[in-house]
Amino acid sequence: MTAPHKVYLLWHVHHHAEEGEGADHFVEPDDFWADEQAGDDVxxxxxxxxxxxxxxxxxxxxxxxxxREEPTCFYVEESVVDQDEWIEGYVTD
Known part of the structure; x- marks a missing residue:
């Protein structure tokens, strides 16, 4: 059996901020989060x-x-090639 082939996906999030307010940014390297509905740009x-x-x-x-304006908002995600990630169905509201 061969070892799984891994790749590394590089993401950046430009965090949305309301006018007059600051945006929250990643604090730790694994602190990835984004809210695209609120305007975050992934x-x-x-x-x-x-x-x-x-x-x-x-x-x-x-x-x-x-x-360069959001230099801490990068995230590297390890992924295995040919591996299913979403293995169940889903329901919409």
Whole structure:
């Protein structure tokens, strides 16, 4: 049996803030959260073969407009290729 092939998804969240209020940002590296209904803008920056490659991309992205204003709002998610993630149905309200 071969080891599962892993990839690393790099996400960034631009957190929405009401006028006159500050936005909440990630505090810890694994502190990922987003509320798209409230206006948070979630972006997938890429899929990488190693965590190091994802971290390199973060450093390059932090030089760009928008990303440099929210430099702590990156999240690297490990994912296994060919593995089901949503294994049950769902119900809408």
């Amino acid at each position: 972006k997938l920056l890429g899929t990488y073969s190693t965590p190091e490659a994802a971290r390199d991309r973060i450093e390059r992205a932090r030089l760009l407009p928008g990303f």
